[in-house]
Amino acid sequence: MSEKKPSGKYTTVSIPRTLYTRIQKLIEGKGFKSVSDYVTYVLREVVAMHESEVQEEPFTKEDLEEIKKRLRALGYI
Amino acid sequence: MVSKPHGGRLVYRVLKDSRRERILDEISELPRVDIDRDTAVDLENIAYGIYSPLTGFMVREDFESVLDLMRLSNDLPWTMPITLDVSKEDAESFEEGDQIAIYSEGTPIATMVVEDIYEYDKKNYARMVFKTEDPNHPGVARVYNKRELLVGGPIELLNHLPNQYERYTLRPIETRVVFRERGWRTIVGFQTRNAPHIGHEYIQKTSLAFVDGLFINPVIGRKKPGDFRDEVILKAYETLIANYYPKKSVVLSIVRYEMKYAGPREAIHHAIMRKNFGCTHFIVGRDHAGVGNYYGPYEAQEIFNEFPDLGITPLFFREFFYCRRCGGIVHEKICPHDENVRLRFSGTMIRRHIMEGKAPPEEVIRPEVAETILSFEKPFVE
Ligand SMILES: [Zn+2]
Numbered sequence: 001m002s003e004k005k006p007s008g009k010y011t012t013v014s015i016p017r018t019l020y021t022r023i024q025k026l027i028e029g030k031g032f033k034s035v036s037d038y039v040t041y042v043l044r045e046v047v048a049m050h051e052s053e054v055q056e057e058p059f060t061k062e063d064l065e066e067i068k069k070r071l072r073a074l075g076y077i
Numbered sequence: 078m079v080s081k082p083h084g085g086r087l088v089y090r091v092l093k094d095s096r097r098e099r100i101l102d103e104i105s106e107l108p109r110v111d112i113d114r115d116t117a118v119d120l121e122n123i124a125y126g127i128y129s130p131l132t133g134f135m136v137r138e139d140f141e142s143v144l145d146l147m148r149l150s151n152d153l154p155w156t157m158p159i160t161l162d163v164s165k166e167d168a169e170s171f172e173e174g175d176q177i178a179i180y181s182e183g184t185p186i187a188t189m190v191v192e193d194i195y196e197y198d199k200k201n202y203a204r205m206v207f208k209t210e211d212p213n214h215p216g217v218a219r220v221y222n223k224r225e226l227l228v229g230g231p232i233e234l235l236n237h238l239p240n241q242y243e244r245y246t247l248r249p250i251e252t253r254v255v256f257r258e259r260g261w262r263t264i265v266g267f268q269t270r271n272a273p274h275i276g277h278e279y280i281q282k283t284s285l286a287f288v289d290g291l292f293i294n295p296v297i298g299r300k301k302p303g304d305f306r307d308e309v310i311l312k313a314y315e316t317l318i319a320n321y322y323p324k325k326s327v328v329l330s331i332v333r334y335e336m337k338y339a340g341p342r343e344a345i346h347h348a349i350m351r352k353n354f355g356c357t358h359f360i361v362g363r364d365h366a367g368v369g370n371y372y373g374p375y376e377a378q379e380i381f382n383e384f385p386d387l388g389i390t391p392l393f394f395r396e397f398f399y400c401r402r403c404g405g406i407v408h409e410k411i412c413p414h415d416e417n418v419r420l421r422f423s424g425t426m427i428r429r430h431i432m433e434g435k436a437p438p439e440e441v442i443r444p445e446v447a448e449t450i451l452s453f454e455k456p457f458v459e
Contacts, residue, residue, distance in 0.1 A: 009145060031382075041385055044152070048386030051085065058089035058126070059250055067254050074244065076251075076328065077258040 015039070079256045079264065079355040080389060084130025084153050087249055087353065091124050091234045101235060104185045107178040108170040110163055110228075115219065115335040117181035117238055118298070119159050122350075124187070124234035125248040127332065129353045134161035136193035136229030144205040147342065147383070154349070154384045156342040158206065160197075161189070162223035168194055177228075184236055192230035199223065206339050209371055216337040216368075240333070242297060245311060247330035253355040255328055256290060263288035265358040265392060266351030269295050270336070272305045272313040272450055274442045276397040276422040278321065279406045284360055284392050291327045292356055293318075298335045300458040303428065307331075309449075309456045316449040340365070340372030341380035345387070352389040362394045398422065399440040406440075431456055 023035045032038040059067070071077045082088075092100065112120070122128050130153065135143065138150045140158050149155045161179075171177050171191055179187040203210050203217040212218050240246060247255070256264055265284040269277065285291045293314060297307050305313075311331070318327050332350065337343050343366035348359040365377035373379075378393045395408045399420040403412050412419070422441055430437040436447035450456050 009142075045385035048388060058087050063250075064254070067251055068258075071247075071251060071255055071258075076247070076255045076330075 079253050079261070080352050080357045082126065082129040082249070082353050083349050083388060084151075086130065087253070088123070088126040088129040088132055089250060090126075090132060090232060097235055100188060100233075101185065104178050104188075104235075107176055107188065108167075109178050109180055110161070110167050111180045112161065114181070114299075116161060117186060118333050118335050120161075120179065120181075120187055120232055121234060121238055122332075122334065123159065123232060125250075127249060127350050127353050128159060129249070131159055133189060133192075133231035134229050135159055135227070137195040137227070138193075140195075140197065140227065140229070144202065147345070154345065154387050156206075156345040157337060157339060158202065160223075160227045161229070163194075163226050163228050164224040165226060167224070168226050168228070179232070181238060186236045186238065187232045187234050189228070189232045190230045191228055194226055194228050196225070197227050206337075206342055207371065208340070211371075214338065214368065214371060216339055219337070238333070242307065242311070242331050245329070245331045246333070247328075247354075249353045249355065252292065252328065252330065256292075256355045259290060259325070259328075261288075261290035263358065264290045264292050264356045265360060266292045266294055266348075266354065266356035267360045268347050268351070269293065269310070270298075270304070271424070272310050272456075273317050273446060274422045274427060274437075275399070275406055275440065278317065278443075279397045280360060280362065280394050282322075283394075284358065285326060288358055289326070291322075292351070292354065293327060293329045294351065294354070295329075295331050296334045296336065297331045298333060302458050304458045305450075305456060306453070306458055309453050312449050312453075313446050316445050317443060320445045321443060336366065338366060338368035338371075340367045341377045344377035344391075345380060345384065348381075348387065348389050348391060352387075356389060358390045358392050360394060361391045363396050396421070428457070 020035055023038055027038050032041065068077065123131050123133060135158060140160060142148055142150045143155050143158050147154065147156045173191050173194060175191050177189050177191055178185050179189055199220055200210050203220050207214055207216050209217060212221055265288045267281055281291055295310050295314065314329055318324065318329060344361055347366065351359045361378050364372065364374050367377065378391065381391045395410060397406050397408045400407045400412045400414050401418040402414040420440055427437045427442060431450055434451060436444060436451065
């Protein structure tokens with residue numbers, strides 16, 4: 001990683017003050033402790049959505065045949 | 078599609094064939110660490126990807142991040158520390174970068190590359206995870222019994238722990254194939270440590286109404302006197318499924334796991350485990366993974382609000398009961414009637430009937446299931 005790793009559990013990012021005020025109004029009485037809380041929540045939701053959907057299988061074609069053999073023998077498929 | 082594993086890639090760290098044999102041949106040359114049953118079960122779950130994305134026991138950075146933020150250091154949701162404890166004397170025989178051999182009950186079960194050796198504060202561990210420092214809490218007691226140091230690093234499994242229920246044991250690489258072969262896109266996971274009564278059946282069937290498949294996943298682990306024996310739970314479920322479930326919509330298989338009784342935090346952990354098995358949904362009932370009065374009855378449901386990126390959808394249930402006025406199985410949200418017309422599914426009441434060799438009322442437990450349970454000479458752990 002080229003960026004210096006921030007120390008501590010939290011770090012700061014900047015957002016426009018207008019957005020900050022807008023969020024402040026939005027979250028009034030909605031259970032978020034702060035604008036930071038809300039921004040963290042929303043970002044995690046969005047980031048998880050954007051993360052790659054491709055998944056490497058940890059097994060080969062031959063492994064898969066072995067797996068299916070056992071599953072058939074046990075009556076699962 | 079079947080749910081993607083937590084962190085995106087299913088972990089599989091089980092050695093076989095020549096590599097396994099070569100390591101076993103040379104195992105006596107490695108520094109040796111003996112671990113208890115709980116830790117060995119965690120190790121096996123890491124190896125089979127049930128704890129994906131963990132590839133080993135936690136290093137300090139992850140351990141502390143999990144305690145403080147309920148996330149791994151890469152920000153993925155993770156609520157339970159998964160740790161390997163060693164004594165100071167153990168730690169004298171190796172250093173960071175070394176490969177060590179891990180033994181359970183005298184058998185080498187894995188190797189591990191030591192990445193981190195660190196001290197930790199047991200009281201803080203207990204307070205953060207269990208919300209109490211009370212040594213009477215069974216999870217806290219186990220933390221207090223751990224050795225002084227923690228060791229982190231990736232593991233590779235060499236030998237399974239003995240498994241009496243191998244025939245009922247499916248690992249995530251297998252359940253994922255089963256779900257795919259059956260064409261299921263949405264799967265709800267149900268965790269249990271009990272023989273099924275009608276309340277369980279209704280929770281499962283209500284969930285199944287909204288998804289393609291139901292994954293019943295009993296936890297096999299340490300039991301206390303008065304609990305149903307594992308074999309009884311499995312046979313009771315087989316009977317229930319054979320008589321009352323569309324067989325093509327259900328998969329029954331076990332997972333070996335030692336309960337920590339961390340209530341809300343452990344509910345998240347249980348959900349992540351089922352996500353790794355391929356579930357898209359997970360059932361969370363009243364006082365999930367709770368013990369005594371340490372957690373509020375619905376705290377294990379509320380905690381899910383903190384994890385918008387968990388990647389598995391929790392389904393929250395209140396308790397079901399039989400209502401004579403409604404004339405069926407209902408719950409608080411749909412039944413307006415008084416307590417005196419309601420029949421609750423009390424574990425104590427079921428146990429009392431079974432102990433007397435009698436079937437509990439049909440409104441509480443299916444007669445076929447009761448018969449199966451009663452066919453065992455000793456259905457309960459003594
Ligand atoms: Zn009613």
